[in-house]
Amino acid sequence: MSKIDLAKAMTELDEDAVQEGVKSQLAAGVPAMEVLGQLQKGMEGVGKLYEAGDYYLSELIMSADVFGGAAALLNSALTEGGEMRTVGTMVLGTVKDDIHDIGKNIVSTILSCNGFKVVDLGVDVPIATFVEAVKTHKPQVVGMCCLLTTAFDIMRDTVAAVKAADKGAIVLVGGGPVDANVGKYVGADGVCKSAYEAVEACRKIAGVN
Amino acid sequence: MARDTMTAEERIVATINLEPVDRVVCAPIIEQYAGQFAGITNKEYMWDWEKAMQATEKVWEAYPVWDSNAYMIHGRYAPVGQKCGPGRLRMPGTELEDNAQYQIIEYEAMTRDDYALLKEKGFMEYRLTFLERAHQVSREEVTAAQKEMARLRQDEIDRTLRRGQSLTWGAIMGVVPFDNFSMMRSIDKFYKDMFQIGDLLDELLPIVNNATIAGCEAVTKMLGNNRVFVGAVRGAGQFISKKHFDRFVGPFMKILVEKLAEKNIVPILHCDADWTKNLEFFLELPKGKFVLELDGATDIFKAYEILKGHCSIKGDVPAALFTVASASELDEYAKKLLSTFKNGEGFMYSSGCNLPMNAKHENVKVFFDAVEKYGRYN
Numbered sequence: 001m002s003k004i005d006l007a008k009a010m011t012e013l014d015e016d017a018v019q020e021g022v023k024s025q026l027a028a029g030v031p032a033m034e035v036l037g038q039l040q041k042g043m044e045g046v047g048k049l050y051e052a053g054d055y056y057l058s059e060l061i062m063s064a065d066v067f068g069g070a071a072a073l074l075n076s077a078l079t080e081g082g083e084m085r086t087v088g089t090m091v092l093g094t095v096k097d098d099i100h101d102i103g104k105n106i107v108s109t110i111l112s113c114n115g116f117k118v119v120d121l122g123v124d125v126p127i128a129t130f131v132e133a134v135k136t137h138k139p140q141v142v143g144m145c146c147l148l149t150t151a152f153d154i155m156r157d158t159v160a161a162v163k164a165a166d167k168g169a170i171v172l173v174g175g176g177p178v179d180a181n182v183g184k185y186v187g188a189d190g191v192c193k194s195a196y197e198a199v200e201a202c203r204k205i206a207g208v209n
Numbered sequence: 210m211a212r213d214t215m216t217a218e219e220r221i222v223a224t225i226n227l228e229p230v231d232r233v234v235c236a237p238i239i240e241q242y243a244g245q246f247a248g249i250t251n252k253e254y255m256w257d258w259e260k261a262m263q264a265t266e267k268v269w270e271a272y273p274v275w276d277s278n279a280y281m282i283h284g285r286y287a288p289v290g291q292k293c294g295p296g297r298l299r300m301p302g303t304e305l306e307d308n309a310q311y312q313i314i315e316y317e318a319m320t321r322d323d324y325a326l327l328k329e330k331g332f333m334e335y336r337l338t339f340l341e342r343a344h345q346v347s348r349e350e351v352t353a354a355q356k357e358m359a360r361l362r363q364d365e366i367d368r369t370l371r372r373g374q375s376l377t378w379g380a381i382m383g384v385v386p387f388d389n390f391s392m393m394r395s396i397d398k399f400y401k402d403m404f405q406i407g408d409l410l411d412e413l414l415p416i417v418n419n420a421t422i423a424g425c426e427a428v429t430k431m432l433g434n435n436r437v438f439v440g441a442v443r444g445a446g447q448f449i450s451k452k453h454f455d456r457f458v459g460p461f462m463k464i465l466v467e468k469l470a471e472k473n474i475v476p477i478l479h480c481d482a483d484w485t486k487n488l489e490f491f492l493e494l495p496k497g498k499f500v501l502e503l504d505g506a507t508d509i510f511k512a513y514e515i516l517k518g519h520c521s522i523k524g525d526v527p528a529a530l531f532t533v534a535s536a537s538e539l540d541e542y543a544k545k546l547l548s549t550f551k552n553g554e555g556f557m558y559s560s561g562c563n564l565p566m567n568a569k570h571e572n573v574k575v576f577f578d579a580v581e582k583y584g585r586y587n
């Protein structure tokens with residue numbers, strides 16, 4: 001079996017070592033779920049380094065890429081072994097009239113890598129679509145993004161509609177100009193200034209240690 | 210009330226040189242807010258040049274204390290912006306509703322394979338290829354739009370000077386090399402390039418930097434104004450580590466500012482996002498030879514502590530204070546800003562990046578009123 005410490009290689013963003021480690025472990029008959037667990041442990045390490053200020057957004061993006069490449073190798077093995085376990089669900093989208101997707105996509109990717117099921121509604125999402133998704137998927141968290149200051153009002157209306165549809169809904173907001181003032185204005189439960197803040201907030205809400 | 214004893218040009222030059230002035234330079238980026246102030250739709254503002262210019266004039270008539278025009282609409286104005294603007298643009302009245310804000314769509318218009326093309330053809334030539342691809346137009350359409358943009362820029366300059374305002378910058382020279390690649394490749398793809406093909410970037414970033422420096426020289430000579438806008442966002446300490454900053458961003462910013470200083474060209478480093486972790490770096494750039502423009506994300510008060518007496522700082526009333534806060538909250542922030550920076554310390558009072566299109570009019574009034582209330586020195 002491979003001597004590669006998969007979690008460590010993942011945390012250190014060593015793409016080649018991660019690929020090699022996954023392949024050799026699968027070849028040696030290690031269950032896919034166990035390999036996935038090591039990768040997720042590595043992602044936790046990435047999160048800790050981000051929290052400590054040693055890793056940045058660029059490292060988060062790179063980690064998602066390395067994780068995604070490794071997870072692709074596991075795909076068929078995971079399907080054979082049953083459905084992947086998730087730690088929580090987030091409904092996520094950029095609010096109506098705003099078509100920016102970069103920040104939203106990063107949040108979606110990083111959350112997925114950290115074990116969350118993300119129902120990504122895309123950009124320019126109508127209020128009714130958010131409401132419908134909340135009813136259908138019953139997420140622990142609803143995430144809304146915007147980059148335009150002109151989208152603050154629609155974000156406020158979307159938060160209100162979601163909360164009217166589900167009184168217990170927890171809504172996190174984020175995006176370039178979204179600060180604490182804006183969070184208060186739109187009636188959100190929290191503001192995330194980075195993808196990792198979103199992960200931390202979601203873990204807390206979902207009760208994940 | 211005391212009166213201005215300096216011209217707008219004298220005031221901005223003195224500010225950059227860290228010398229005393231009669232009152233603070235007031236240089237918000239007005240852009241799309243002007244249309245809303247004048248009561249026209251953003252479709253009219255973005256598609257009808259004369260209406261856009263008249264709207265800008267109305268803002269100045271209402272607030273003549275606005276003495277420095279940080280102008281940029283000539284590069285975004287829909288008929289040219291959709292052919293040679295910084296990226297693919299969606300416009301009100303066509304792709305968007307009539308009074309919507311224009312939006313830039315970023316995607317991987319430049320592939321990783323294109324680095325070889327850039328190396329072979331040079332940056333300026335590759336840039337044209339990128340613009341053709343991003344806007345899905347022909348080379349002829351790109352170059353015709355660039356000529357038209359230059360004509361519109363001259364019109365903005367003429368109108369600005371007729372009003373007695375200074376030009377905050379003569380021309381917009383795009384962004385630092387790191388951001389140039391990031392915007393063409395798209396942010397996530399380029400961050401991965403940084404990890405996976407860093408050696409190639411080491412080779413190519415100087416090519417882009419040299420082209421930017423040459424472009425600054427040419428345009429300042431042509432316009433007779435020695436100030437240029439150079440943007441920087443994605444290399445900020447908010448997004449990348451110091452190790453990467455020291456390799457891919459800092460050295461090129463330093464060379465750029467130093468080379469321009471040798472030619473008496475002053476870059477306005479328009480640094481959006483949070484650069485708080487990089488503030489010490491700006492001490493390495495030549496004293497009094499650049500302006501650091503902040504958008505509200507960087508801690509401007511920390512910037513003051515570190516860079517006081519080293520460079521002019523422009524900023525930074527945040528978008529939220531214009532849009533969702535009360536007028537008194539904006540007044541409080543403006544007071545703090547204008548009383549922190551003292552006369553002779555190089556402060557330019559401004560919105561953090563663009564003044565939001567949906568700014569509350571009463572908050573904008575308070576923004577301008579603060580100049581006399583807290584920024585008058587004589």
